[in-house]
Amino acid sequence: MIEAVWKIESTRLIAAIARVTRDIGVAEELAQDALVTALELWPEEGVPENPGAWLMKAAKRRAIDTLRRGHMLEQKHEEIARELEWRQQRLADALERSMDQVIDDDILRLIFTACHPILPVEARIALTLRLIGGLTTAEIARAFLVPEKTMGQRIFRAKKTLSEAHVPFETPCGDELRRRVESVLVVVYLIFNEGYTATSGEEWARTAICDEALRLGRMLAQLLPGESEVHALLALMELQASRATARRGRNGEAVLLSDQDRSLWDLAQIQRGVTALEHARRLGGGAKHYALQAAIAACHMRARTAEETDWERIVLLYDALMQISQSPIVALNRAVAVGEAQGPAAGLDAVDAAARLAGASALAGNHLFPSVRGDLLMKLGRFTEASEEIQRAITMTKNLREQELLTERLKKIEKAALSA
Amino acid sequence: MRFMMMVIPRGYESAAPDTVRSPDAAPKMTEYNKALQRAGVLLALDGLFPPSTGARISYTDGKATVTDGPFAEAKEVIGAYWIIQVRSREEAIEWAKRAPMSDNEVIEVRQIHEMPDFPDDVQKAPEGFESRNAVVK
Numbered sequence: 001m002i003e004a005v006w007k008i009e010s011t012r013l014i015a016a017i018a019r020v021t022r023d024i025g026v027a028e029e030l031a032q033d034a035l036v037t038a039l040e041l042w043p044e045e046g047v048p049e050n051p052g053a054w055l056m057k058a059a060k061r062r063a064i065d066t067l068r069r070g071h072m073l074e075q076k077h078e079e080i081a082r083e084l085e086w087r088q089q090r091l092a093d094a095l096e097r098s099m100d101q102v103i104d105d106d107i108l109r110l111i112f113t114a115c116h117p118i119l120p121v122e123a124r125i126a127l128t129l130r131l132i133g134g135l136t137t138a139e140i141a142r143a144f145l146v147p148e149k150t151m152g153q154r155i156f157r158a159k160k161t162l163s164e165a166h167v168p169f170e171t172p173c174g175d176e177l178r179r180r181v182e183s184v185l186v187v188v189y190l191i192f193n194e195g196y197t198a199t200s201g202e203e204w205a206r207t208a209i210c211d212e213a214l215r216l217g218r219m220l221a222q223l224l225p226g227e228s229e230v231h232a233l234l235a236l237m238e239l240q241a242s243r244a245t246a247r248r249g250r251n252g253e254a255v256l257l258s259d260q261d262r263s264l265w266d267l268a269q270i271q272r273g274v275t276a277l278e279h280a281r282r283l284g285g286g287a288k289h290y291a292l293q294a295a296i297a298a299c300h301m302r303a304r305t306a307e308e309t310d311w312e313r314i315v316l317l318y319d320a321l322m323q324i325s326q327s328p329i330v331a332l333n334r335a336v337a338v339g340e341a342q343g344p345a346a347g348l349d350a351v352d353a354a355a356r357l358a359g360a361s362a363l364a365g366n367h368l369f370p371s372v373r374g375d376l377l378m379k380l381g382r383f384t385e386a387s388e389e390i391q392r393a394i395t396m397t398k399n400l401r402e403q404e405l406l407t408e409r410l411k412k413i414e415k416a417a418l419s420a
Numbered sequence: 421m422r423f424m425m426m427v428i429p430r431g432y433e434s435a436a437p438d439t440v441r442s443p444d445a446a447p448k449m450t451e452y453n454k455a456l457q458r459a460g461v462l463l464a465l466d467g468l469f470p471p472s473t474g475a476r477i478s479y480t481d482g483k484a485t486v487t488d489g490p491f492a493e494a495k496e497v498i499g500a501y502w503i504i505q506v507r508s509r510e511e512a513i514e515w516a517k518r519a520p521m522s523d524n525e526v527i528e529v530r531q532i533h534e535m536p537d538f539p540d541d542v543q544k545a546p547e548g549f550e551s552r553n554a555v556v557k
Binding site for chain 2 (some may be wrong): 001003004005007008104208211214215216217218219222223272301307368
């Protein structure tokens with residue numbers, strides 16, 4: 001039960017303390033101290049009526065104690081001592097005020113700080129899950145298949161970096177706000193994908209990570225109601241997650257979108273996604289990055305069967321997406337859509353264009369390029385070339401399940417070649 | 421994991437068709453709903469008309485029989501529900517404990533079925549992580 005209270009209260013607690021300490025590392029420590037006190041007292045005295053307020057009070061006591069102790073250490077000169085005493089009193093007052101009333105801005109500041117661009121992406125993800133998700137280091141480590149010690153060090157270093165760089169605990173404004181919102185959204189979407197696209201790791205951990213990303217998305221939609229891309233990302237995640245059950249087969253193998261049993265799609269979740277996307281559009285953000293991706297997902301969800309998919313519209317949406325970011329992966333996805341809308345020959349040209357875009361980057365070695373090319377060649381009846389491409393794809397992926405899927409396709413091509 | 425928090429108001433089983441919740445409770449309820457929303461856990465919420473406006477359809481030997489409400493045999497009926505997405509059963513209970521209910525109301529917390537668990541060997545397969553991580557970097 002204490003753990004449940006912690007999950008609900010920790011973010012508010014850390015955010016409120018950080019408003020005063022201006023250091024999220026210190027704030028987290030103080031909040032943790034309060035939790036330890038609760039773990040000692042609650043089993044004996046029972047859970048208090050208002051556990052959130054109780055934790056706040058305990059954290060405040062710890063904070064003031066810590067201030068006092070720091071003050072004792074530094075009390076070398078009387079003058080400094082007097083100055084410190086005044087500061088301590090002021091801080092204690094501020095702490096008193098801040099804890100009485102946690103405002104949404106505190107939580108927003110906490111999110112912006114945890115996702116600060118100064119930190120490497122992995123550190124932002126870990127810190128966000130820890131401070132806003134209320135996950136333990138062990139839970140985060142398990143979800144990312146990293147030893148707990150490594151994850152602990154990552155979080156420790158991140159807090160140290162923020163502290164040493166004197167990153168202000170604030171909500172940015174103007175152009176800076178847009179940049180920082182982007183940084184937050186990237187983190188949330190990476191967390192989601194970590195859970196969603198993972199073909200490994202424990203099932204519960206992956207689902208938990210996906211759910212956490214969705215929860216963060218909903219929180220952000222409340223905190224930044226005017227930011228269209230916040231709603232668009234939420235839409236994208238809801239729409240993708242609505243297919244979670246359908247995209248895994250009985251043995252956990254991946255099921256392609258075109259082969260999915262659409263009756264397994266979560267209609268309520270699709271509806272939530274569509275509503276969020278409409279919200280983003282009303283805010284004038286229909287042509288932005290996440291909104292376009294969500295629109296593509298929505299387009300797929302609207303089709304009752306794979307054959308009913310409006311591929312022409314999907315190609316147009318990918319065209320718009322390409323105008324924003326010339327990503328080889330977007331280009332490859334576009335090629336698949338072109339193949340469906342305009343035929344395999346046009347799709348093949350589009351794959352080549354995507355491959356040129358990938359150039360010599362790490363993505364050029366992605367097995368999806370020969371895999372998509374192989375599919376299109378098969379549709380054109382060029383079976384020898386098709387099987388060559390699929391064989392190439394098999395050597396390019398280390399993922400056993402992916403290899404199995406490709407091997408199955410290879411068999412299909414050979415069968416088609418025989419009957420041709 | 422998702423949970424349904426069902427509100428079971430005593431006496432609602434025999435309430436008149438036009439019964440509404442006391443407006444005194446509304447501001448507190450709005451505040452509670454906002455807290456659920458701000459925490460990012462709220463998926464859906466609805467209030468239901470009393471059973472006297474409803475109907476029960478029962479099935480015997482493949483045949484459906486319709487009975488209009490109110491239902492004499494019903495002791496406890498649902499008046500409203502929330503669907504929340506939380507991390508544990510305990511968290512769902514903790515949220516339910518915070519709901520501003522009156523003395524004659526009960527909240528029943530029930531987990532919603534999710535995707536069936538996969539066999540262990542599938543869950544433990546570690547391949548593919550490196551390649552996925554490379555894209556993240």
